Amino acid sequence: MNTLTNRQKEIFDFIKSKISDEGYPPTRMEISKFFGFKSPNAAEDHLKALKKKGFINILSGTSRGISLSDDDDNIPVIGLVSAGSPMLAEENVEKKIPALPISSHGVDFYLRVRGDSMINVGIFDNDLIAVNKDLKVKKNAIVIARIDDEVTVKTLIEISNNKVVLKAENENYDDIVINPNKVNLNFEGTCVGLIRNMN
Amino acid sequence: MNTLTNRQKEIFDFIKSKISDEGYPPTRMEISKFFGFKSPNAAEDHLKALKKKGFINILSGTSRGISLSDDDDNIPVIGLVSAGSPMLAEENVEKKIPALPISSHGVDFYLRVRGDSMINVGIFDNDLIAVNKDLKVKKNAIVIARIDDEVTVKTLIEISNNKVVLKAENENYDDIVINPNKVNLNFEGTCVGLIRNMN
DNA sequence: TGAAATACTGTATATAATTACAGTATGAAC
DNA sequence: GTTCATACTGTAATTATATACAGTATTTCA
Numbered sequence: 001m002n003t004l005t006n007r008q009k010e011i012f013d014f015i016k017s018k019i020s021d022e023g024y025p026p027t028r029m030e031i032s033k034f035f036g037f038k039s040p041n042a043a044e045d046h047l048k049a050l051k052k053k054g055f056i057n058i059l060s061g062t063s064r065g066i067s068l069s070d071d072d073d074n075i076p077v078i079g080l081v082s083a084g085s086p087m088l089a090e091e092n093v094e095k096k097i098p099a100l101p102i103s104s105h106g107v108d109f110y111l112r113v114r115g116d117s118m119i120n121v122g123i124f125d126n127d128l129i130a131v132n133k134d135l136k137v138k139k140n141a142i143v144i145a146r147i148d149d150e151v152t153v154k155t156l157i158e159i160s161n162n163k164v165v166l167k168a169e170n171e172n173y174d175d176i177v178i179n180p181n182k183v184n185l186n187f188e189g190t191c192v193g194l195i196r197n198m199n
Numbered sequence: 200m201n202t203l204t205n206r207q208k209e210i211f212d213f214i215k216s217k218i219s220d221e222g223y224p225p226t227r228m229e230i231s232k233f234f235g236f237k238s239p240n241a242a243e244d245h246l247k248a249l250k251k252k253g254f255i256n257i258l259s260g261t262s263r264g265i266s267l268s269d270d271d272d273n274i275p276v277i278g279l280v281s282a283g284s285p286m287l288a289e290e291n292v293e294k295k296i297p298a299l300p301i302s303s304h305g306v307d308f309y310l311r312v313r314g315d316s317m318i319n320v321g322i323f324d325n326d327l328i329a330v331n332k333d334l335k336v337k338k339n340a341i342v343i344a345r346i347d348d349e350v351t352v353k354t355l356i357e358i359s360n361n362k363v364v365l366k367a368e369n370e371n372y373d374d375i376v377i378n379p380n381k382v383n384l385n386f387e388g389t390c391v392g393l394i395r396n397m398n
Numbered sequence: 399t400g401a402a403a404t405a406c407t408g409t410a411t412a413t414a415a416t417t418a419c420a421g422t423a424t425g426a427a428c
Numbered sequence: 429g430t431t432c433a434t435a436c437t438g439t440a441a442t443t444a445t446a447t448a449c450a451g452t453a454t455t456t457c458a
Contacts, residue, residue: 049404064223248434
């Protein structure tokens with residue numbers, strides 16, 4: 001998908017806000033009025049550009065026939081992570097679900113938790129944790145780490161150039177102490193929320 | 200708000216599905232075509248009825264100018280419950296948020312948990328629990344009980360005509376043993392899910 | 399440096415859409 | 429037993445809307 005110019009992004013944002021505010025997309029005239037265009041064709045041209053770049057679909061002959069093609073506010077749920085594959089690789093995506101209704105930080109994906117290593121902080125087997133992948137990992141945060149292709153959820157209690165300590169929140173598990181220069185360690189993100197389904 | 204006739208509900212549902220499928224509301228002609236009306240005025244009449252009953256708004260002179268007036272898929276979050284007031288009374292509603300993305304059962308409201316009495320089952324202070332108020336309360340379910348105006352979340356471990364036992368999932372709390380004939384006991388619902396926001 | 403993309407103005411027109419008015423028929427409410 | 433709400437048919441007019449064509453000016457990229 002191509003990138004939008006500043007002006008095109010403004011138009012695209014206007015369309016999105018119209019849809020969320022009014023409940024329906026704008027007409028060419030409404031776009032023109034908002035941006036001060038003297039001709040509806042200016043809006044038409046922008047819509048064609050947005051369509052060409054794949055950001056919207058246009059139904060011809062249909063009033064307000066604009067739909068956003070990039071509707072994916074749905075967030076992937078990651079089940080088991082295959083060795084060697086990136087977190088968000090298609091083979092790892094169990095399904096897609098809408099965003100967490102609460103959450104101060106953005107959620108990039110949900111990860112289904114396996115095992116009981118974090119029960120002391122209320123993260124149970126089969127829970128979904130909401131993960132933000134761009135937040136800087138910080139001490140005392142619950143992080144999603146990948147150690148030599150093994151994905152694990154733990155509390156980060158120490159991080160320096162040659163030592164990383166990951167703590168399981170369960171007395172039955174030992175701390176994981178790693179020299180990041182010797183093993184392959186990646187942080188896949190920080191846990192920012194949790195969803196549990198009870199039956 | 201008035202109630203809808205079966206036919207009006209069909210029309211209303213069609214409008215909702217059009218909005219979610221196509222991204223914009225239908226025209227009178229599209230409604231008529233779908234239902235087999237031979238006149239667009241049949242749709243017009245229905246829209247007026249829906250407007251009169253408060254289910255939609257209509258912007259005159261605007262193509263597809265239909266908007267849904269009640270975003271009733273948003274679910275109330277209940278904070279502190281005032282003594283004597285029904286659970287869902289307005290004064291108890293903190294805010295409204297979209298439905299839990301997962302959940303096998305319907306969610307009638309979210310309740311903000313106060314205290315640590317359920318930490319052994321992973322329910323922590325400030326968590327939101329998703330509550331279904333119509334499920335029959337069952338042994339071993341986590342229930343929301345109201346005992347003489349005091350709302351509490353506990354595991355129901357015994358229920359009979361003259362004895363109800365509610366268990367806190369934390370060693371520091373004793374079981375609550377109640378004779379339902381002597382105190383005012385109501386079950387407000389069953390916990391069907393959980394949301395936690397982490398910062 | 400020259401073509402293509404961007405960002406518009408200006409005009410025009412076919413058609414999409416709203417919506418009023420005039421009816422018909424049926425069942426519920428008072 | 430008549431009024432009101434529901435649920436439509438049928439017609440028609442005004443206006444809302446999409447969208448083509450012909451331009452101009454500027455910027456981007458190869």
